[in-house]
Amino acid sequence: MTNFRPPAINNNNSIYKVEDILVLYELNKRPTYINDPLETFSGHTHSIDSFKARDIFLDFVQVVSKLQENKLIRENLPREILKHLTVVEMKVILKAISKPVKGTKDIVIDRIQTHASDEDIRNNTDKSCFVLTELGLEVLEKYKNVLWIHNNKRDIFRYPFYYESKFDEYYFMKHWDLDPPNTLIDYYETKNSGIVARIYQIENNPEKSLLYGLRKLTEEINLQLEKCKEVGWFNTSAGLGEFLSLHASPELGEPLSSKTIFKGLTISDDNFEEILKYIYDFAIKNPSLVSFNNFHEIIIALLTNPGDELYRELLYNLYQSNREKFGHEDYQEDINNYHQKGFDDEEGKQEEEEENLMDILDLFITDENRKLEMVFELIDLLDLEVIKKMKIKIDNRLMN
Structure with missing residues (x-):
């Protein structure tokens, strides 16, 4: 038998890696103990599992050691630690040099800066943390796009695109000079308007976020109408959850819904009708399935009512009329009977064979x-x- 001896994998020769940037960011974000790199002054733990959850596999302590060797981080100088100490901890230093301890944190820091030596500070606190060197700060700035995609990719792509998109930390590590928002928008403009809507929300552009969100919702309505025509099946929730939950970046605060964005914009009725007409013409492929007036009524109901009941009712009526138009009444009766049987069976009837959800979806959707x-x-x-x-x-x- 021939021995299996394939060529060795040549590791990337780049000086820095994704793991270096992410750990640098964490060390710069939170003061971290020199003698225990996984623990911070605030009690936060640099959990390895949190990185794994984002498909990043690293040994945090090992990376810290490498950053030290490459002179990207160092131990703090005595006076650099003051801003990370509590008032109580700083009073220990003042007591040691026989100075008053009263005052706000800023006053206490200024008093230590004025009267205490580096040795006084070092001898009266057991805290020491990592500080980024000038080189470390330069590297962090150069690869800031890696951090942008790391912080935002889950909100942008969601499941399952989060796992399948090529635009991750490793992509922007190799293409560090590309602007992530513009790169993603250019790529997904014709592929997924929902992703584009979320990027614009992260970039604090609510107008375009709303427009692309409406486009995505309308594309989904169009898809459901086509399926209704073919098989008499519809889903009034399709695309609704995504439209109602556009996310903002952590820096911008709480996530905003599309309704909130709409209410915050100053749009005249004529202007919004013009916008909806454009989106209607762009996304609705068969106008015979829904008139513009009907579409306009459905979207306005969604955006101007507290709940989505009227939106669902109008959409249901639309689908119902199309089912009747294309002769799917008997098919709908079969579907209703199927669901009624399932809901009435409180005991579950475990002895009967259960139909797999994915098998049901296979009847109506081919895209995995x-x-x-x-x-x-x-x-x-x-x-x-x-x-x-x-x-x-x-x-x-x-x-x-």
Whole structure:
């Protein structure tokens, strides 16, 4: 038998790696103990699991050691530690040099700066932390795009695109000079308007965020109308959850909904009608399935009412009329019977064969990514108690 001896993998010869940038960022963000690199002064732990959750595999302590060797970080100078100490800790220093201890934090720091030597500070605090060198700060600034995608990629891509997009930390490590928002917008402009909407929200451009969000919702309505025409099936929730939950970046505060964005914009009725007409012409491929007036009424109902009940009702009526138009009444009756049987069966009837959710979706959707999206959209709509019951059921099956 021939021995298996493939060529060795040549590691990337780049001086810096994604893990270096992410750890530099953490050390610059939070004062971290020199003698325990996983622990910070605030009690926060640099959890390795938090990186793994974002598909980043690193040994934090090992990376810290490498950063020290490459002179990207160093131990703090005595006076650099003062801003990270509590007032109580600084009073210990003042007592040691027989100076008054009263005053605000700024006053106490100024008093130590004036009267204490470096040795006084060093001898009266056991805290020391990592500080980025000038080189470390330069490297962090150069690869700031790696941090941008690291902090925002989950909100931008969501499941399952989060796992499948090529635009991750490693992509922008190699293409550090590209602007992430513009790069992603250019790429997804014709592929996924929902992603574009979320990028504009992160970039604090609510107008374009709303416009692309409306485009994405209208594209989903168009898709559901086409399916309704073909098989008599519809989903009034499709695209709704995504439209109502555009996310802002952490720096911008709480996430904003599309309704909130709409209310905050000064748009005349004529201007908004013009906008909706453009989106309608752009996304609705078969105007015979929904008139512009009907579409206008549906979107206005969604944006101007506190809940989405009227939106769903109008959309349902639209789908119902199309089902009747294309002769799907009997098919709908079969679907209703199928669902009624499932809901009435409180005992679950475990002895009967259960139909797999993905098999049901196969009847109406061929795109695998969209099927997964729908499953997770459904989960988002479920009551917490229902999810708990689902977990118990899943755990029981795994044990069996």
